[in-house]
Amino acid sequence: MSSLCVLPPECLLQPFTVPQRLMLGPGPSNVPARITAAGAQPILGHLHAETIEIMNQIKSGIQYAFQTQNRVTLAVSGPGHAAMECAIFNSLEHGESVLIAINGIWGERAAEIAERIGAKVNTLVTSAGGYFTNEEIEQALDKYRPVVFFLTHGESSTGVVHPIDGIGDLCHKYNCLFLVDSVAALGGTPICMDEQGIDIMYTGSQKVLNAPPGTAPISFSERACQKIFNRRTKPISYFLDMNLLANYWGCDDKPVRVIKHLNTLIKGLENSWKRHKEVAEYFHKGLGEMGLKLFVQDKKARLPTVTTIVAPPGYDWREITGYIMKTYNMEISGGLGPSAGMVLRVGLMGCNSSKANVDKVLEALADALKHCHKSRV
């Protein structure tokens, strides 16, 4: 072989300093120093005794955060999308029927994933900002008789927290698994996997848990295990096959596999729920006093981790988020999917959920409304 055709890129020879920034978008949230410091610990091998101990600890922590005794509880090595595919790939086989509740982008995404693997997808759809009653859900379960029902707990695109009570029982009445996406909500608003009859649930590390992205906690009930470990066909993905992952994680008392962060745990779940609620209400009150309107009408459906604010009339929302990023080094974001162009979104997740941060974002918003261009409405 001759000498190198591609030379070392100059840009990589310079050190790169990552700026400190207050991240109040819908995620990632800020990671506290004690957690980033843990990321600087040495790497272990995937079969070392300490790794197995750490994985068991992570499992306990996820069981606590999810409020579950599920044996099959672990963290997928990947972002939230990997956990979403893990849940759908393992629980559905080609041609099986799934019912997906769509009240924002995450239901749409689940439908897209289920379609790709050849599941029979039926949907229950409502407009942005809405959610479903248990009656509507039961009617759809009765009509479509799915093997899995997918629901988004915290719909970060619209700022809606979906009621969960009673839905597990309905699913089980119709012999269906209850699958819940709680990426943007878990830890910030109450959810109890076992008590609420949830069969499969996952979250992300980079939201309320304030850990770096790249690991995604997931858990399967015994009822779910009956289904996923007795499939006719192998799941489409080897990487996300729960037969292998459950084995890696010692969920069947066999050897386990590599993990990286011991950071995804929160202490005091009830305190966390309470704080997120109080801080969100404090924020909503402040927004009201500024004359800004909330996108979600129904108070109890407002997601405490991600607030959607009706985009201030007469302004370009991009100018507002850009002004706040530039002037305050603070991230807030625009809408997503069904809320694109209609809202501003402010995430107050984990350590970012504090009245001090609310005061900062209210000040920044007020200043932005003063300085950004306003057309006549």
Add this chain to the structure above:
Amino acid sequence: MSSLCVLPPECLLQPFTVPQRLMLGPGPSNVPARITAAGAQPILGHLHAETIEIMNQIKSGIQYAFQTQNRVTLAVSGPGHAAMECAIFNSLEHGESVLIAINGIWGERAAEIAERIGAKVNTLVTSAGGYFTNEEIEQALDKYRPVVFFLTHGESSTGVVHPIDGIGDLCHKYNCLFLVDSVAALGGTPICMDEQGIDIMYTGSQKVLNAPPGTAPISFSERACQKIFNRRTKPISYFLDMNLLANYWGCDDKPVRVIKHLNTLIKGLENSWKRHKEVAEYFHKGLGEMGLKLFVQDKKARLPTVTTIVAPPGYDWREITGYIMKTYNMEISGGLGPSAGMVLRVGLMGCNSSKANVDKVLEALADALKHCHKSRV
């Protein structure tokens, strides 16, 4: 909802100290302090200007490490298995024919993944420690007429580095994409993607690149892009869909997405190749002087990153690796797949590839052979 059913696990209230350990198994390798320190930097959002800059830098770094000008070059958010599935999921459609060279566990794994998505899998198989001649490969290409040919560059289960020269041309003669797994070899032994006509190649972060696991560099040639961006059907995975990933990474000059580590880069590729070769030869000489035999007979087929040593006759290999872990706090490993029970494997990857480490592992091995139980052979 009543009070919590699952209480906070006691184990999580204690701090956990990760031990320093010399990791000379087939990966993960040790991560230098300057790289773990980078992992302790603040998290950025996926659309922040600095993130886009970092992603462009990572792209340049991968282009350098892979020796390619490929526009579609990025890092998958996941372990090596995710990159393997990304390569296979995107390049093959249901029913299409793939030829897989199997001389160890990684070819077997690729065949399993391709089968799961319904590809028509043909294999070219040789015994553990062996590899294929270009004539054998051409005969198989001619016979099976696959759309993709899969080859493992560094077969870590047997310690074989596969010759690459000429195979790209053969593949293109038969209108086939050349897909190379270089997880255990890249950076430690020469490979030049463009010059050698490789269409798809991926590696892992936790081997020679000495970064934490969880990101996997991958690159696609223009010829590969012609195929993957003109599919009849969508790839089975949304998470690993190159249409979306290429867009996230700005490979089509649109916005880009989150990454975490700026650590996967090596400086001085030719120096790295040279060092890995010299250190491996120094190690192999030392092993010979101790009376130990190498598993791979053909000198030029010996992978410089992972050395396979014939398990010393009369010993239980588990006792040897256990003794070295306990006495020296050093990891070496046994065989895997076709080499299970037959070999000891020693990885000397990236910063771990040094004569000082060779001296340490030779001393540990000599000591283990003295202290471990030996039966009459």
